[in-house]
Amino acid sequence: MHTFLTLLGRELRSYFYSPIAYVVIFFFLLASGFNFNTGIRFLNRTDAEVTVVEAAFNTVLFWFPFILIFPLITMRTYCDEFRMGTFETLTTAPVQDSHVVLAKFAGAFLFYCALWIPSFSYFAAFQWISGKQAALAAGAYGGSYLLLALLGMFYCSIGCLASALTTEQINAAVMTFVAIFAAFLGGLSPFIFNITSPASRDLISYVSAIDHMADFSRGLIDSRPVVWYLSMTSLILFINLQVFQHRKWKA
Amino acid sequence: MIQVENLTKRYAGFTAIDNLNFEVERGEIVGFLGPNGAGKSTTMKILTSYLPATSGTARIAGHDVFTHSLEARRHIGYLPENTPLYHDMRVAEYLRYRANLKGVTGMQVRKRVADVLELCSLHQVERKLIGALSKGYRQRVGLADALVADPDLLILDEPTIGLDPNQIRQVRDLIKNLAHKRTVLISTHILPEVEMTCSRVIVIHKGQIRASDSSENLLRNRRTSAMLRLEARTGSDEARPLLAQLPGVREVAEEKDGDFSIFQLRLDPGNDPSDEILRMAVERRWNVRELMRRRPTLEDVFVELTHTDS
Numbered sequence: 001m002h003t004f005l006t007l008l009g010r011e012l013r014s015y016f017y018s019p020i021a022y023v024v025i026f027f028f029l030l031a032s033g034f035n036f037n038t039g040i041r042f043l044n045r046t047d048a049e050v051t052v053v054e055a056a057f058n059t060v061l062f063w064f065p066f067i068l069i070f071p072l073i074t075m076r077t078y079c080d081e082f083r084m085g086t087f088e089t090l091t092t093a094p095v096q097d098s099h100v101v102l103a104k105f106a107g108a109f110l111f112y113c114a115l116w117i118p119s120f121s122y123f124a125a126f127q128w129i130s131g132k133q134a135a136l137a138a139g140a141y142g143g144s145y146l147l148l149a150l151l152g153m154f155y156c157s158i159g160c161l162a163s164a165l166t167t168e169q170i171n172a173a174v175m176t177f178v179a180i181f182a183a184f185l186g187g188l189s190p191f192i193f194n195i196t197s198p199a200s201r202d203l204i205s206y207v208s209a210i211d212h213m214a215d216f217s218r219g220l221i222d223s224r225p226v227v228w229y230l231s232m233t234s235l236i237l238f239i240n241l242q243v244f245q246h247r248k249w250k251a
Numbered sequence: 252m253i254q255v256e257n258l259t260k261r262y263a264g265f266t267a268i269d270n271l272n273f274e275v276e277r278g279e280i281v282g283f284l285g286p287n288g289a290g291k292s293t294t295m296k297i298l299t300s301y302l303p304a305t306s307g308t309a310r311i312a313g314h315d316v317f318t319h320s321l322e323a324r325r326h327i328g329y330l331p332e333n334t335p336l337y338h339d340m341r342v343a344e345y346l347r348y349r350a351n352l353k354g355v356t357g358m359q360v361r362k363r364v365a366d367v368l369e370l371c372s373l374h375q376v377e378r379k380l381i382g383a384l385s386k387g388y389r390q391r392v393g394l395a396d397a398l399v400a401d402p403d404l405l406i407l408d409e410p411t412i413g414l415d416p417n418q419i420r421q422v423r424d425l426i427k428n429l430a431h432k433r434t435v436l437i438s439t440h441i442l443p444e445v446e447m448t449c450s451r452v453i454v455i456h457k458g459q460i461r462a463s464d465s466s467e468n469l470l471r472n473r474r475t476s477a478m479l480r481l482e483a484r485t486g487s488d489e490a491r492p493l494l495a496q497l498p499g500v501r502e503v504a505e506e507k508d509g510d511f512s513i514f515q516l517r518l519d520p521g522n523d524p525s526d527e528i529l530r531m532a533v534e535r536r537w538n539v540r541e542l543m544r545r546r547p548t549l550e551d552v553f554v555e556l557t558h559t560d561s
Contacts, residue, residue: 002354003351009348010337013340014339084336084338085333088331089331089335092301092327094353
């Protein structure tokens, strides 16, 4: 545990040492603020029976920057170590491989979580100014942020795996983006390919991030997506560990 | 402390190390010599569990480096070639991180970091970014990292590469001072350094051990000849064949320097024809400016043992 926390501490600090973290934070705040604004405009225009949470997390404007941040967060996790040669000092210290893999993943995930902290203030401000019922929806908050955490785990694990596969950050970023975008588009495939058979649509909706968000942001917390994301994250971290050990033995 | 048995590492179509066998006792300082690509770094990487061996075993303090890697690694302080460091961290911060990573806990971290900062003369730069340090300082940070958990065994891969002569001397003194209670395995190209610091030398070439002995013994037992250098004004061309006839002289090379001739005599081992040469010079009224016997150095041994076609 001591070594895990040491590794995690180093990971988290390294995020805040690099200028790219602040660029990510800046653009993420800009995008999420703009997205929130769009959600409120939508509420102003219609009489739709939705909460502000639902309005904010179900726009295209939400998904696009959301997918884009993962490559930026995770691209340097392993690449930097390979490039600088510190992979050797890291793996020859008395540290278990699984601790390294978990610490790198946890570091990326916690940084991602930190990105969302300012978004609480949007909803707080909205409620304070409007005093509307739309803001008071514990289930919607809980559901939305739970799903954001689950999605974050899944996508961070994909990013870490991509970073472990290559020595170039840019390759890792592109791989991560393509993989996440493919997973995301998979959920949209009924619309893209005009799939009408109910069985296929059901199957796809099991893994569709957009469908999950539509449910969770309404406060409908379904256990199936929870299991899906947790098991996929575990699987990818397991693969990540294998890749890590392979890299180590190969290097 | 280190036991290596039949260690072999093969890459596709290339054998990096071939059936190595050696042992290093506790408290020894062993110099690991060999030309580039001889397999020194590969061996060190296997000992530190960074690479797996193709076959054979290596044990550190009784722990197999493959099956009990974690226990083995706890005994090692390792400085890899080129000293990889996190350039975005500060010196003291990095050393604290490494101490924690190596299982130093609580108040001990502070103490150990202070000790190695002192030992490696890093106090002036402890708050500087590692990326902003000169090569010499980085090398010392790497060394401090290797020492920070107070390991029994230090494995140093070319610790003085890229340092200036003063820094090399500092590092050498540092290693000597460490020697009392630790075992040190050090690889280097700088031969005088080995003669001065190491109690034993292992010469490795093309993945095989060519010699393993103290540097004095290596020098005493070496097969090739010593050299004699004679500078004299002989006034004729008869000197060279005369010198070549002397017993124990294997080869004579001649060079002109104005009136003087410079002869380089390669001798058979154990022979010293200086007396005969001087007698000859007196008889033939040569004007001798210099007669010098060059002592063999570790460099000669190294060249002899690792010459590509030997």
